[in-house]
Amino acid sequence: MRVTGAAHGIREAIDRMRYAVLLGVSLAVSVTSPASAQMMRYGVVMDAARNALAAQWTDDPTQVERAYCVTQWWTATSRNARVHASPSPSNDSAAVQKPDGRDADTVFRVLEIKPVETSEATPNGATFACPAGVPEVHTHPPATCYSDRTDQCYAGGADAYSCQPSREDARKLLDRGDAFAIIQCDRHAFVFYYPSQFAAPTPPRQDLAEVAKP
Numbered sequence: 001m002r003v004t005g006a007a008h009g010i011r012e013a014i015d016r017m018r019y020a021v022l023l024g025v026s027l028a029v030s031v032t033s034p035a036s037a038q039m040m041r042y043g044v045v046m047d048a049a050r051n052a053l054a055a056q057w058t059d060d061p062t063q064v065e066r067a068y069c070v071t072q073w074w075t076a077t078s079r080n081a082r083v084h085a086s087p088s089p090s091n092d093s094a095a096v097q098k099p100d101g102r103d104a105d106t107v108f109r110v111l112e113i114k115p116v117e118t119s120e121a122t123p124n125g126a127t128f129a130c131p132a133g134v135p136e137v138h139t140h141p142p143a144t145c146y147s148d149r150t151d152q153c154y155a156g157g158a159d160a161y162s163c164q165p166s167r168e169d170a171r172k173l174l175d176r177g178d179a180f181a182i183i184q185c186d187r188h189a190f191v192f193y194y195p196s197q198f199a200a201p202t203p204p205r206q207d208l209a210e211v212a213k214p
C-alpha cells in the first residue's frame with residue numbers, strides 16, 4: 001500500500017513533520033547509544049526467489065499491487081542459523097545475545113516465495129493475508145496514479161519507485177508480528193522492513209523528569 005494522490009498534500013506534510021520528529025529522536029538515540037550496541041538486521045532475497053519476483057515484475061503503469069508469501073527463509077545471526085519453512089513461528093528470529101552480552105546481528109535470507117491472491121487490489125494497495133507466521137511481500141508499482149483506478153496512472157512520477165512502507169504497511173506488520181516484510185519497488189529492488197523500525201519511542205523516564213524540575 002502506498003501514500004496516494006487524493007489526500008497527498010496534507011499527508012505528505014504530516015509525514016514530513018513526523019519524519020522530522022523521528023529524525024530528531026533517532027539522532028538523539030545515536031548520540032547516546034553507539035551502533036555497536038544495537039542489533040542490525042539485514043535482508044537478502046536469494047537467487048530463486050529474486051528471479052521469480054523479477055520475472056513477474058512489469059513496468060506497465062496500468063497495474064495493481066501484487067502480493068506473495070515467503071514460504072521458505074532462514075535467519076542467521078552471528079551465533080547460529082535457523083531454517084524456516086512455512087508455516088513458521090515468527091518469534092524464532094528473536095534477538096540472540098552474543099556471549100559478550102551484545103546483541104547479535106541478524107541476516108534474513110528469503111529462499112522461496114509464492115503468489116497469494118489479493119482482493120480489492122488497486123495501483124495503491126491490495127488486501128491479502130499470508131498464513132500466521134509467514135512473512136509477506138507486496139509490490140509498489142512504478143507509476144503515479146490520480147486515483148485508485150489503473151486508467152488514471154502514468155509511468156514514473158512522484159509515486160513511482162516508492163520503496164518505503166506506508167503507514168498501513170507498518171501497522172499491518174506490527175499487527176501480524178512477523179519478523180519482517182518486503183516491498184518490491186523495482187524489478188530487482190527489495191526493501192525489507194522490521195517491526196522495530198516502527199516501535200513507539202520509550203517515554204522519558206519519570207525520575208529524570210523530576211530531577212529536571214526546578
Ligand SMILES: [Zn+2]
Nearest residue numbers: 001002166169
Ligand atoms: Zn505498500
